[in-house]
Structure formats: structure tokens, C-alpha cells
Amino acid sequence: QVQLVESGGGLVQPGGSLRLSCAAHGNSGSIYAMAWYRQAPGKQREPVATITNDGSTNYADSVKGRFTVSRDNAKNTMYLQMNSLKPEDAAVYYCAGLGTRGNYWGQGTQVTVSS
Numbered sequence: 643q644v645q646l647v648e649s650g651g652g653l654v655q656p657g658g659s660l661r662l663s664c665a666a667h668g669n670s671g672s673i674y675a676m677a678w679y680r681q682a683p684g685k686q687r688e689p690v691a692t693i694t695n696d697g698s699t700n701y702a703d704s705v706k707g708r709f710t711v712s713r714d715n716a717k718n719t720m721y722l723q724m725n726s727l728k729p730e731d732a733a734v735y736y737c738a739g740l741g742t743r744g745n746y747w748g749q750g751t752q753v754t755v756s757s
Contacts, residue, residue: 644668644746646737651751654727658755662722664737664748672741676713676720680733680753687736691722705731727755 650662664676675694681687691711692700699711710723720737732755737748 644670644673644739644741646739646746646748648735648737648748648751651735651753653754653756655757656727656729656755658727659723659725660727660753662724662735662737662751662753664720664722666718666720666739670718670739670741672743673739673746674742675740676711677738677740678711678720678722679736679738680731681736681750682730682733685733690735692740693720724753727753729755731755 645667647665648662650660654660675692677692678690679687680690690702690705691709693711693713701709708726713720732753734750734752736750739746
């Protein structure tokens with residue numbers, strides 16, 4: 643079993659930055675990639691960024707050039723550096739562990755972008 647715990651959300655002004663963290667606890671041996679998803683009110687959950695165990699990354703077009711996903715394997719932690727935030731980036735951000743035996747999800751952290 644794997645537990646994922648996100649942190650780092652909050653309120654930021656447009657153009658500002660936030661860094662989200664996702665700490666993985668438990669047996670994560672079946673996980674081949676980690677990802678960030680987000681869900682805004684009234685919308686479906688959508689992928690934001692993915693990072694594989696070998697460090698390959700992929701981003702949604704809407705965040706390319708502004709967001710950076712990274713991981714510290716020694717700390718079992720994934721990060722999402724979000725720069726130049728826009729009001730449309732506001733959502734609950736979820737950490738996901740994509741595994742061979744199923745996917746794991748964190749509880750989510752709220753990101754609000756408003757002046």
C-alpha cells in the first residue's frame with residue numbers, strides 16, 4: 643500500500659509562484675511514474691505533469707514553460723514548481739502514483755490564484 647501526501651497549496655496572486663510537494667509513504671515498488679492532476683470546480687480532473695522513474699517528463703500544453711515537475715528519489719518526494727500562475731490554474735491539485743497494480747492518489751491540495 644502507498645500513501646501520498648500533498649502539501650504546498652495556497653493563495654497566490656496572478657503571476658506568482660508556488661511549489662507543491664508530494665511525499666510517498668509505504669511500498670512504492672510497483673510505481674513506474676508519478677503525476678500531478680488538477681480538478682477545477684465543475685470540470686473533470688486533468689493531467690498536468692508526469693515524471694517517470696527514469697526522469698522523463700511530460701506536460702499539459704496549458705502549463706508548458708511555466709510548470710516544472712521533479713522528484714527526489716532519496717526522499718520519495720515529487721515536486722511541482724508552478725510559475726507565472728494564472729487564474730485558470732486554480733484547482734485542487736492531486737498527486738498520483740501510477741503503478742503496475744493500480745494507481746494511488748493523494749488527498750489533494752487547493753491552489754487559488756486571485757488578486
